[in-house]
Amino acid sequence: MKKVRSPLFYVGDKYKIMPQLKELFPKNINVFYDVFAGGGSASMAVKAKEYKMNDINSNIIHLHKYLREQTSDLNKFLDKMYKLIHYYNLTCSAKGELPENFMEVKKNYKKTYYAKINKEGYLRLRNDFNLNQDNMDLLYLLLVFGFNHMTRFNKAGEFNLPVGNVDWNKNVENALKNYAQFNNENKITLYNQDFEEFILKQKIGDQDFLYFDPPYLITFSEYNKLWNNETESRLYNLLDELNGKNIKWGLSNVFTHKGKKNDILQGWVKKNNYYVYPIKSNYISRFDNSIKEDTTEVLIMNRKGEEND
DSSP: OOOOOOTTOOTTOOTTTHHHHHHHSOSSOSEEEETTOTTOHHHHHSOOSEEEEEOSOHHHHHHHHHHHHHGGGHHHHHHHHHHHHHHTTOOBGGGTBOOTTHHHHHHHSTTTHHHHHHHHHHHHHHHHHHHOTTOHHHHHHHHHHBGGGOOOBOTTSOBOOOBOSOOSOHHHHHHHHHHHHHHHHSOEEEEOSOHHHHHHTOOOOTTOEEEEOOOOTTSOOGGGTTOOHHHHHHHHHHHHHHHHTTOOEEEEEEEEETTEEOHHHHHHHHHHTOEEEEEOOOOBOSSOTTSBOSEEEEEEESSOOGGGO
16 A cells, blocks of 8 residues: 655654555544654554544644645645755755766765755754744755754754754655655644653544554663653553553554663553554664664554454
8 A cells, every 4th residue: 555654754654654554543533633643654554534633743743734734735835945945955866956067066965965966955044034934945955955854952942953964755645645645635633742641632433543653662762751651551551441441552662672662562462462463663774784683673552453343
C-alpha cells in the first residue's frame, strides 16, 4: 500500500510502517485519536470520519496550524516558498534550480553536497527567523533545509539547528500535496496537551480508535527527553483504564533496541494478556544501511487485530 508522509518529516514518524499498522486497526473508525501525533503521518494514512490530533510539543502543533491554513491554497503557498528559496539562494531540485557547479560539488562532497551549497543561505535564513520568530514561513523552510528535518531551540530560545544535506525536492512537494488533500477533505481538530489530560477530556465512542505512539523508553532522540519511567507507567495505567471501559486502542513501541530491553513494557503486556503483533521495523544502522539494528518493534492492542478476525 502507498506510504504517505507528513511534510513535517517528524523524527520517529511511522509513515514507513503505517501500511502494516492500518491492516490491524479497525476497518470502520468514527473518530481516530492520534494521541502522540507528531508530524501526523498516522492520521494521514488512516481512514476515519473525524481526526483528533494531539501533541505536547507546541512547536509541532503551531506548524500543523500553519500548514493547515497554508495548504488550503497549495499553489499560492508553493509560489511563496519558491520566492523565499530564491531569496535565500537555496537549492530547489523540485524545479531543477541548482547551481552550475552542482555536479562538481556533489563529486567532491559526496555525503554533504547540499549542506555545502546551502549553508550560507541557510544561516542567513536562520538568523532572520531568530530576529522574528512569528514568521512561520521561515520556520517551515528551516524545517525542510535543517539537519534531519528537526526543530530545535537553545536555552536562549533561538533556533540553533545546523544545515542538513537536503533541499526542496519532489518528496517535499508530494508530502505537501498529500497533506493538503488530507486537510481539505477531512474534519480535523488539533490539541496541545499532555496525553492523559487530552484523553480524559474526550467523550470516546464505541466506534472510535485511539492510537498511541509515545517516545520509546529505551531509545534516545531529541523528542523523548521528557519521557521516563513515571510517564511510561502513567501511560500504562491510562491504557488499562481505557481497556476497562471497552475503548479500543493500539500502542506502538519496542521490546528491544540495541541490546536494551523494555522489561516494564513486556511485564505489563504479559500481565494483561494484550495482543502483540510484530512489526517489520525501519530501524537501520547509520554506519551500514544494509544492517538492521537489533530492534523488536511491536503493535500492542487490547482487541484482536482486524486482519486476524
